[in-house]
Amino acid sequence: MIRPFAAAVVFLTGSLVAAPSLWEEYFEFEKIPMPQGVDPQIGGLDFLTDGRLAAVFHRGEAMIFDPKSKEWSLFGNGLQEPLGVVAEEDGSLVVMQRAELTRLRDVDGDGRADRYETLSADFGLTGNYHEFAFGPARGVDGHYYIALNVASNGASMRREIRGEFSEIGQLNREQMTEGQDWGKSAGKAGRMYSRVPWRGWVLRVASDGSKTEPWASGFRSPDGIGFDAKGRLLITDNQGDWRPTSPLYSVKQGGFHGHPASLVWEAGWDGRDPLRVPVTELAKRHHLPAGFFPQGELANSPTQPIVAAEGSVPESIVGQTLIGEMNQPTLVRVLDDEVGGVHQTGLVHFLDRSPLGNGNHRLAYGPDGSLYVGKTALSWAGNNGITRVKWKGKAMPLVASIQALSNGFEIGFSEPMDGASLGGVVIKRHTYHYHAGYGSPKVGEEAVKVNGAELREPTRLVLDCGPLKEGFLHLVDLSAVRTVGGKGLLGGKVWYHVVKAPVVK
Amino acid sequence: MKFSTALFFLVNFGRLSAQAPDGALLFNQNCAACHQLDQMIVGPSLVEMRALYQDKPADFVKWAIAPQKKRPNAIEMPSMAHLGEPALLAIHGYIMKAAEGAKEKKAAAGDRFAGSPTQAVRPLVMRIFMPDAGPASIAVALDSRVSFCWDAGPCRLRYVWTGGFVDGYAYWRGNGHGLAKPLAPVRYTEASPLLGDVAARFRGYNLDPKGFPTFRYQLGALEVSESYLPLEKETGFTRKFTFAVPVTDALALTFPDVPEKAGVRSDAGSWSGKVLTLPAGTTSFTLTHVFP
Numbered sequence: 001m002i003r004p005f006a007a008a009v010v011f012l013t014g015s016l017v018a019a020p021s022l023w024e025e026y027f028e029f030e031k032i033p034m035p036q037g038v039d040p041q042i043g044g045l046d047f048l049t050d051g052r053l054a055a056v057f058h059r060g061e062a063m064i065f066d067p068k069s070k071e072w073s074l075f076g077n078g079l080q081e082p083l084g085v086v087a088e089e090d091g092s093l094v095v096m097q098r099a100e101l102t103r104l105r106d107v108d109g110d111g112r113a114d115r116y117e118t119l120s121a122d123f124g125l126t127g128n129y130h131e132f133a134f135g136p137a138r139g140v141d142g143h144y145y146i147a148l149n150v151a152s153n154g155a156s157m158r159r160e161i162r163g164e165f166s167e168i169g170q171l172n173r174e175q176m177t178e179g180q181d182w183g184k185s186a187g188k189a190g191r192m193y194s195r196v197p198w199r200g201w202v203l204r205v206a207s208d209g210s211k212t213e214p215w216a217s218g219f220r221s222p223d224g225i226g227f228d229a230k231g232r233l234l235i236t237d238n239q240g241d242w243r244p245t246s247p248l249y250s251v252k253q254g255g256f257h258g259h260p261a262s263l264v265w266e267a268g269w270d271g272r273d274p275l276r277v278p279v280t281e282l283a284k285r286h287h288l289p290a291g292f293f294p295q296g297e298l299a300n301s302p303t304q305p306i307v308a309a310e311g312s313v314p315e316s317i318v319g320q321t322l323i324g325e326m327n328q329p330t331l332v333r334v335l336d337d338e339v340g341g342v343h344q345t346g347l348v349h350f351l352d353r354s355p356l357g358n359g360n361h362r363l364a365y366g367p368d369g370s371l372y373v374g375k376t377a378l379s380w381a382g383n384n385g386i387t388r389v390k391w392k393g394k395a396m397p398l399v400a401s402i403q404a405l406s407n408g409f410e411i412g413f414s415e416p417m418d419g420a421s422l423g424g425v426v427i428k429r430h431t432y433h434y435h436a437g438y439g440s441p442k443v444g445e446e447a448v449k450v451n452g453a454e455l456r457e458p459t460r461l462v463l464d465c466g467p468l469k470e471g472f473l474h475l476v477d478l479s480a481v482r483t484v485g486g487k488g489l490l491g492g493k494v495w496y497h498v499v500k501a502p503v504v505k
Numbered sequence: 506m507k508f509s510t511a512l513f514f515l516v517n518f519g520r521l522s523a524q525a526p527d528g529a530l531l532f533n534q535n536c537a538a539c540h541q542l543d544q545m546i547v548g549p550s551l552v553e554m555r556a557l558y559q560d561k562p563a564d565f566v567k568w569a570i571a572p573q574k575k576r577p578n579a580i581e582m583p584s585m586a587h588l589g590e591p592a593l594l595a596i597h598g599y600i601m602k603a604a605e606g607a608k609e610k611k612a613a614a615g616d617r618f619a620g621s622p623t624q625a626v627r628p629l630v631m632r633i634f635m636p637d638a639g640p641a642s643i644a645v646a647l648d649s650r651v652s653f654c655w656d657a658g659p660c661r662l663r664y665v666w667t668g669g670f671v672d673g674y675a676y677w678r679g680n681g682h683g684l685a686k687p688l689a690p691v692r693y694t695e696a697s698p699l700l701g702d703v704a705a706r707f708r709g710y711n712l713d714p715k716g717f718p719t720f721r722y723q724l725g726a727l728e729v730s731e732s733y734l735p736l737e738k739e740t741g742f743t744r745k746f747t748f749a750v751p752v753t754d755a756l757a758l759t760f761p762d763v764p765e766k767a768g769v770r771s772d773a774g775s776w777s778g779k780v781l782t783l784p785a786g787t788t789s790f791t792l793t794h795v796f797p
Contacts, residue, residue: 037621039677049717059677060631061623077623078631078643081681098681099641099657110714116630118709121657127640154574154581155682160639162658183574186581199542240583296534327538379682380547381538438583469771 010349013317020488023354026396030268032372032386035063035072040384042374044085044095045364053364053372054093055386056082062104064094065386067366068395074222076104083223084135084304084362096135097145099125099162101205103178119209123148123162124196125187128155130221131199137225139233143204147217147222147235150192150200150261156182161342163196168264168273172205190275191241191438192220192418193261200262202235215484217266218286223361226305228336229319232274232343236302236323239295244432244440246302247289248323248334250343257288258434275436288499292347292432292473293325295439298347298373298495301380302325302477303361305334310389311369316400316414322350322361324373326382329353331360332371333491335402339500346402346476346496397483400459402494406502408452408463409476411494416458416484424480425453429472458484516622526592528599536596543610544601548582558597562682565597566590616674624673624751628716628735633673633685638663644685647742648735651796652682652687660705660722660729664774665693667740667796692796693768700724700746708722727752741768741795748788752781767794 041058048054054075055064057377061095062076062085076093084096086126093104093113102119124350124436125131128151136144151157156178165173170188174180176195194200200221220243233251237243249257256263260282261276274282282405293299303324310318321334330352359375359382366372370390375383401412430445454463470472479492524649538750539547540554547660549557558565569659570593572582574764585593587700618624624631639658646652651666669688676685701724719732728749760767767779773790774783783790 028677035623038623039532041620058759059618059621059624059673060633074623077626078629099632100707108714114712114714116709116711118657118707121707125640125658127634127681129679129683132679158634158640160658162639162641180732185573260528261578285551300534300538331597377546379678381541423672437587441589 002279003234014435022396023351023356026394026490027354028353028390028392029355030388030390031068032388033416034385035061038063039380041083041376041378041386041403042362042385042386043376045372045374045386046085046087046093046361046368047364047372048087049089050091050093051367052420053386054085054087055374056085056093056095058376058378058403062095064111065487073111075106075111076116082130083134083410084137084146084225086136088205094119094138095137096133098131098133101133101136101146102142103209115445117209119205119207120146120205120212121143121162122212123198123201123203124161126151126161126196127158128152130154130192132221132223134223135225136205137227137233139204139232140209140487141229142207143474145202145204145225145233146206147202147219147225149221150178150194150198150219150259153186153194156180156185156189156232157195159194166195166264166272167277170273190261191436194264197265198262199265200259201265202233211378214265215253216251216255216257217262218255218259219260219262223279224302224304224323226321226414227307228321228334229307230336234290234305234321235253236305237299241436241438242434243294244297244434245298246293248291248293248302248305248345248347249287250290250345250432254286256282256285257281258286258289263343286434288471290499291334291347291497293347293497294442294475294495296328296474298328298493299323299325299330299332301325301382302332304363305439306363306365306371308333309365309369309371312365312371312396314391314395314414316412317398322371323347324363326361326376326380329356329358331356331363333401335494335496337403337496339404339502344404344497344499344502346399346494348399348491348494350491352491355388356387357383382388397487397489398495399478399489399491402496404468404496404502405462406500406504407467408465409474410456411461411463411476411478411497413459413461413483413489417455417461418482418484418486419455421480421482422453422461424478425450425463426477426480427463427468427474428477429474431469443471467504468498468502469499473497508694526595526597528571529603530598531588531592531596531782532599532603535585539582543607548783549576551600551604552607552609556599558668559601562594562597565594565600569596616672616678619672626716628718628797629670629708630712630716630718631671632657634681634683635671636684636686643710644671644687645733647733650740651735651742653733654687655705657720658705659698659702659724660707660720660724661698661700662695662731662744664691664695665794665796666691666693676686678737681692693794694761696761697759699760700727700729700756703727725741736785736793739795741793743791743793745791746789751786751788752782753782753785755785756787757781758783769793770795 060079130152132149135146223237333350362374398414427448430442434441574581636783671685675683706723
């Protein structure tokens with residue numbers, strides 16, 4: 001059944017249909033009581049093998065929550081801006097702090113960490129506030145992966161720094177250092193800068209701390225680091241300079257991921273100021289994002305990826321990646337696709353405008369399949385505390401998959417759809433500027449005519465909209481589409497980044 | 506203004522709809538992360554912006570296209586040039602309307618978590634940005650009397666103060682865009698590394714059952730541990746250095762002053778002015794620092 005229709009008419013219809021907030025029918029939301037007197041901004045969450053939850057806090061506490069007794073205990077303290085934690089099998093916690101990756105061990109078994117072991121401090125610090133350190137994510141290889149923020153020209157470097165200073169750039173060390181009239185120099189520092197080693201890089205750290213090695217470059221503010229179900233390393237980054245909107249990277253070992261400041265630390269770098277390298281040269285090397293979160297429409301500050309656990313969501317989406325978001329009241333669900341060996345994704349709202357709210361920073365699954373969401377603001381828009389989200393076990397109407405075709409998309413649904421509602425499908429696309437400016441407008445935005453929409457099976461829709469355009473973010477808007485039972489989709493807009501378009505036969 | 510208008514025209518040429526931009530939507534998509542109605546978060550509140558830009562839409566647009574650093578304690582706003590003038594005007598309109606009649610909320614007085622039980626623990630070993638030290642510094646409150654800054658970069662004691670620990674609020678509030686402040690004047694400073702200016706590698710620290718720290722590090726080939734315990738009767742501490750293997754050469758430690766004036770004594774070695782010499786073969790020695 002092919003339904004030709006006029007795209008313009010449907011555009012109007014689509015924009016008038018507001019996605020209903022029906023999440024509470026399928027999920028229950030519970031706020032976890034927080035420890036008295038502790039600043040409840042969460043930097044990291046993970047479950048211990050005994051079923052208790054480990055959390056690290058903005059002001060440096062590492063605390064353990066027992067979901068049975070609902071009580072907190074203090075495991076470690078005095079950590080500096082911890083932004084991630086992994087609980088190891090023996091109960092040790094591996095925590096990313098500003099200055100190092102640290103293992104907290106409880107050797108005497110009294111429930112308090114008594115050894116703080118430095119696994120890696122093999123990276124530089126200028127003392128600039130924006131040099132956050134994210135992770136760790138544990139790979140299937142048993143190594144830890146960490147991601148280092150570049151510094152912001154919102155501030156200078158401090159007089160004392162850790163690590164080698166790179167002379168590459170318009171300002172020398174003295175000019176980069178506190179005590180000058182920074183307002184006059186800031187513009188020459190680069191919006192974000194990497195003047196000490198490995199800022200803007202992902203590093204791989206051996207689990208015994210014996211080795212730290214550079215893994216990938218080109219990052220700006222990579223708050224989200226994790227592995228997907230296939231073992232691919234994912235990183236989310238933030239809109240800003242060289243970031244037209246927040247990207248999702250499927251990280252390539254040795255690859256350059258778009259933000260040039262980090263390149264000065266590349267082996268064999270020729271000493272050029274990355275800001276003076278022609279954009280075309282950078283663009284050529286850029287390992288393109290597998291996905292884009294359109295600013296304002298989907299996410300502004302995406303955070304940690306996690307794999308949706310068995311029993312936590314309907315079977316049709318188990319194993320998909322979920323991503324946190326600080327700014328907007330939503331999570332993001334990732335629909336994986338692969339074209340000619342290139343990992344690319346469709347991104348869709350999840351739990352948007354539900355009682356979950358915003359500030360969603362760190363994610364962990366409890367033994368009962370509950371998703372624990374730790375929140376933070378860190379002086380930006382956000383929230384605090386921890387919310388537990390538990391699936392009620394009931395099926396719900398979802399987009400389960402998206403695949404690029406040579407002349408359109410194939411969409412999979414979690415339940416049978418109503419063919420009569422397919423006239424409401426709208427497709428638009430746009431691209432972005434890749435440039436030193438902060439963010440980018442949508443470029444080349446256009447409506448894409450839907451030539452045909454056909455249910456090949458009750459849950460499988462094929463959309464014919466002609467060849468896809470490489471480098472374009474395609475919005476497939478299914479908001480007006482209904483299930484056989486007349487329900488709208490929970491997350492009806494899919495933003496699919498076409499890095500590689502299937503070959504037209 | 507000519508330039509930005511032209512820019513906007515180019516940017517929007519291919520857009521789908523010709524309808525007037527929705528100021529509320531644009532605000533929520535592009536500004537709300539940093540600007541709230543009645544309270545400064547990252548940037549000023551809508552109430553304050555209304556006071557600044559009421560009936561001055563052109564000034565507002567000009568600022569949003571080319572913002573500068575204006576407030577010493579705030580970060581500079583990124584340019585919003587990419588939104589274009591009509592969108593910025595719509596945002597201006599929205600802000601003026603949204604803030605009408607609203608009043609600025611008084612900023613919460615001071616630190617809501619100043620009395621946090623986890624911060625009141627003594628001893629407390631806390632990593633935080635400290636003044637006059639490297640960015641990998643550790644602040645240690647040994648007891649209610651003595652605190653010091655130990656720097657995990659060069660792996661050495663930097664300075665000591667007595668009477669109160671630190672106020673870390675400037676650091677926490679600004680995500681590191683501020684330093685912790687010792688609550689009392691510094692009484693002892695080691696301007697240069699006691700064990701010599703050698704490449705250092707920090708290994709971490711242990712806490713004894715009472716929470717007193719032993720820092721572990723490597724100086725060149727030398728594995729060192731440095732343990733701190735408060736004195737019971739006096740204000741001060743002992744500082745015990747242990748080497749994994751006996752040192753092969755004599756060690757000369759230069760202090761900021763002669764021992765009586767620096768308030769230091771040693772259980773080993775011999776003094777000559779400010780210099781304490783420890784013989785080859787030393788595996789351990791303890792310094793006692795007193796602050797009368």
